[in-house]
Amino acid sequence: MHSDMDRIGDLAEAGEKMIERLRRKAFLPESRKGLNVRFGIAEAAQLLGCSTNRIRMAEDDGRLPPPPASENGRRAGYTVEQLLRMRGVLGASPARADADEPAIIAVQNFKGGVGKSTVTTHLAHYLAVQGYRVLVVDCDSQATTTTLFGFNPHFNVTREETLYPYLSIDPTQSDLGYAVKRTPWPNVDLIPSNLELFDVEYELAAAGADGGSVLAARFRKLRAGLADLARDYDMVILDPPPALGTISLAVMQAANSLLVPLAATTPDFCSTVQFLSMMDQVLRQLGEAGIAVGYDFVRLICSKFDGNDPSHAMVRQIMEQTFGSALLPVSILESAEISHAAMRMMTVYELERPIGTTRTHKRCRANMDEALGQVEQLIRRGWGRVAPASEEAVVNEAA
Template sequence: MFGYRPEIEFAESGTVYDALKYEDPVPLSHVVRKTYFHKLDLAPAGLLLSEYETETAYALQHKIDPPFTQRLAIALDEIEADYDLVIIDCPPQLGFTTMTALLASTGLLITVVPSMLDVASMAQFLEMAGETVRTLEEATGPIDWSFLKYLIARFEPTDVPQSQMAGFLRSILLDQVLNTPMLKSTAISDAGMTQQTIYELEPSQVVKKTLDRVLESVNGVADEFEKTIQQAWGRRNE
């Protein structure tokens, strides 16, 4: 969707790994690529990033500085003045890569599919994450995120069990759950098949009613999340 194929174009270099690696890291600005979306740049990931897991285990044993807890934060310092917002997309696993990202972040948005198995899985992940973060805090000091929000994703309003589970989540997490869910839609699947966003779909590619419905959902999520960010910045929402 950003005009790149990481598995082909960045098979040997050009990913975030280049800025995080322990031997001869490059400035993050050398990794950042322009996209064809106005004012939206990309720092690609790729299979090479898996090397960071192995290298970090070695670095911890040999006390190589800076430690993994600071590496992405330090890399981001170089480009911070160039951007209003940096979004880091992490896999739902507690490896060194994800922990490095969590410690460099100022806020968290956690997606959850409103089904029993997905919620149970998320609960276990968060429990493990909490224990890991508490351990890291002993070494790095308190971690203070500006916000922690949950986004209900792949939501089907006509699915009664999903609606019940979404209500259950809201009753427990209250205003930590965004009001607008991200709908499950064939329009999103169709766009993904052609490496497009839903904003690029031609009217002939999908039923108009379906497209309007998912656009309302995506725009609603984006607007609400923008308000969350504005509040974290101490700005009034207008």
């Protein structure tokens, strides 16, 4: 006869099998996630900051391949991979210069349910659409970000494929290259996670009298490993655990920028204030221990905001009064399209067509572009640049 304790394991096993069934259903026929989203010529021109005529001319003179055509003879739209090739040909790549420091952004809040993994994955895909090279590092043993990228952390990811072999007490890897996986996005890579990554926390907690020095060594090691990997990317996005543990502390020290998502509710506001207070104390203690921490920017972003809810508007106003310019002006709106995409283990940037109404999808996508574009501008400002001006903007300014 099973006890309630035994049932916990049974429930976990049943849940893991259901996740795999959902993954297989979502990613048929190969049970593997793909990227089928396409961009029409007008949207491609907007993303490249040029005119549609310039794209057509490049196709006519052979600098770009002929336009993709569907069965009915109409343009089928460009893939992300084709957009990247077009950026190279047309000189429209936003990539950082060699002298620019890669942005290493920790998306962190100790309060669960604020949309941390949703912000992480959408930010990665937004930046990918803009043409940047992105590395996402899932540092959270709950592995939600890994799941959203199409990997089942229980069936598809082993402990040896996570940060564990690099951060453990007895490491078997001297750099992080072993852990980098390709994703369906040609310019986004992932270091995945799974539940076994939590073993790092146990090991360091059991380090005994030498725990402090071991911990400091792990902090420096993660920072060095990520800095080494970052040379091949424009941005690195870190998704740490929603708790003040060893890995979270290491991520704080490895990042050079901090993005704090919080929902527009009083409990989330109060929890985030406590998080910031705790962060302040921890960073001071790290500094006193000789572990340097510095951020190019620290910003809060309001997530899951419902503009039709008066309580959300009130809490948003409280946020503005409290955090001032540290709160990004554009919130991420609550949208059924985000929820529908998540059910398919996707972001709104991966949807081939709207799941809800076209209007809802367009509104959600436009809001995501505007909200996450704020982060892009902070990064580019750190490089001493603003967003590249489109040909249309240059012409209008000249007029």
